[in-house]
Amino acid sequence: TPFLRSGLEVLGRYMIDVTQNIDKNDCAICCDKLNEPSSYGDNMSGSGDVVELCFCKHQFHKLCLLTMYNSVHKGNSLQCPCCNTIYGEKTGTCPPGTMEWYIDKDLHLAGYEDYSSICLSYHMSPGIQGPEHPHPGQRYKARGFPRTAFLPDCNQGRKVLKLLIEAFGRRLTFTIGTSTTTGEQNTLTWNEIHHKTESYGNAFGHGYPDPKYLDNVLMELASHGVVE
Numbered sequence: 212t213p214f215l216r217s218g219l220e221v222l223g224r225y226m227i228d229v230t231q232n233i234d235k236n237d238c239a240i241c242c243d244k245l246n247e248p249s250s251y252g253d254n255m256s257g258s259g260d261v262v263e264l265c266f267c268k269h270q271f272h273k274l275c276l277l278t279m280y281n282s283v284h285k286g287n288s289l290q291c292p293c294c295n296t297i298y299g300e301k302t303g304t305c306p307p308g309t310m311e312w313y314i315d316k317d318l319h320l321a322g323y324e325d326y327s328s329i330c331l332s333y334h335m336s337p338g339i340q341g342p343e344h345p346h347p348g349q350r351y352k353a354r355g356f357p358r359t360a361f362l363p364d365c366n367q368g369r370k371v372l373k374l375l376i377e378a379f380g381r382r383l384t385f386t387i388g389t390s391t392t393t394g395e396q397n398t399l400t401w402n403e404i405h406h407k408t409e410s411y412g413n414a415f416g417h418g419y420p421d422p423k424y425l426d427n428v429l430m431e432l433a434s435h436g437v438v439e
C-alpha cells in the first residue's frame with residue numbers, strides 16, 4: 212500500500228533487518244512476541260519481519276514500526292518508542308504563526324529578582340487543518356492569542372529562549388487537538404513544551420517562582436530533539 216511505501220523511505224535510513232539474534236522480548240508496539248508475526252500482519256509478505264533501529268538497537272516488527280510511523284509521526288523523523296532516541300530531525304504540525312520576544316528591564320520574576328526578563332509572544336490565527344492535522348479540511352480555533360510567556364534574562368534563560376525559537380521553527384510549540392483545559396476540539400494547544408505565562412505570581416501553576424522550570428523545559432525540548 213502507498214502509505215507503507217512512504218514510511219519505508221524514511222525508516223529505511225534507520226532500520227536494519229534482523230534475521231539472527233531476534234530478542235525474546237515482546238515488540239513494544241504490539242506487545243506480541245518478536246519471534247512471531249505482528250498482529251498488524253495481514254499475511255502480506257514480510258509481516259513477520261523484525262528490524263532494529265540503528266543507534267539504540269531496539270527491535271520491532273517492521274510492520275509495527277511502519278504503522279506507528281504513519282499514525283503518529285508523519286514528519287521526516289522517527290522516535291524510538293522504547294528509549295525516545297530521535298532519528299532524523301523531529302518536526303511538529305504547528306500551523307503558521309509568528310513568535311516575537313523583547314527584554315523587559317522592569318520585570319523581575321520571582322526567584323530571579325536580580326535579572327531582567329525575556330517576554331515572548333506567540334501570534335497564531337484560526338485556519339483550516341492540513342493533511343497532517345486530526346481533521347483535515349475542518350477549521351481550527353486559536354484561543355487566547357497572542358499568548359505571552361516569560362523567562363529570566365540569565366544565561367540559562369537565554370539558552371531556553373534560543374531553543375524555544377528553534378522549537379517554533381520546527382513547528383513543535385503548538386499542536387491542533389482538544390484542549391485539556393477547556394475541552395474544546397479542533398483548537399491550538401500548547402504541545403508538551405511548557406511555558407510560563409504568568410509574570411506575577413503563580414495563581415494557575417504557570418508562573419514563578421519555580422526553581423526547576425528552566426531545567427524542566429530544557430528536558431522537554433531535548434525530548435523533542437531540540438538541543439544546542
Ligand code: NAD
Binds near residue numbers: 354390392393407
Ligand atoms: P491545554 O489545556 O490543552 O494544555 C496543554 C498544556 O499546556 C498542558 O501541559 C498544560 O499544563 C499547559 N497549560 C495549560 N494552561 C496553561 C497556561 N495558562 N499557561 C501555560 N501553560 C498552560 O492547553 P491550551 O488549551 O493551549 O491552554 C490552556 C488554556 O490557557 C486555554 O484556555 C488558553 O486560552 C489559555 N491561555 C491563555 C493565554 C492568554 O494569554 N490569554 C495564554 C496561555 C494560555
Ligand code: ZN
Binds near residue numbers: 239240242243271275
Ligand atoms: Zn509488533
Ligand code: ZN
Binds near residue numbers: 291
Ligand atoms: Zn530505542
